[in-house]
Amino acid sequence: MTEMPKLLMIIGAVLFLAGLFMQAIGKLPGDLVFKKGNTTFFFPIATSIIISILLTVLFSIFGRFK
Template sequence: MTEFPKILMILGAVLLAIGFFMQFIGKLPGDILVKRGNFTFFFPVVTCIVISILLTIIFSIFGRFK
């Protein structure tokens, strides 16, 4: 039962980091935004790269504990 509090603290820290990061999604330099008349196209290129790097780091850390 001593592992459960540690898991909750790690999960809380991860959720806090995700919440902080979610404030900046779509606002990074390098994201593509095209507005023409009634048409709007948005593709978050840099945001996708940053999310990919963060998920790679997180999964590699959790993969070591297995």
């Protein structure tokens, strides 16, 4: 039962840091933007890969302390 608050705080911190990262960096090379008329479609491939790598590293580090 004491693991759930820790996990929620870690997930919250990771989401917060990911939000800060996306605000600071903006659009990375490799992120796709399609504009046609009034419609804009943004597909962040490079950003998704970087966030995935960071989450994998973080979860593997925290998984060792279990």
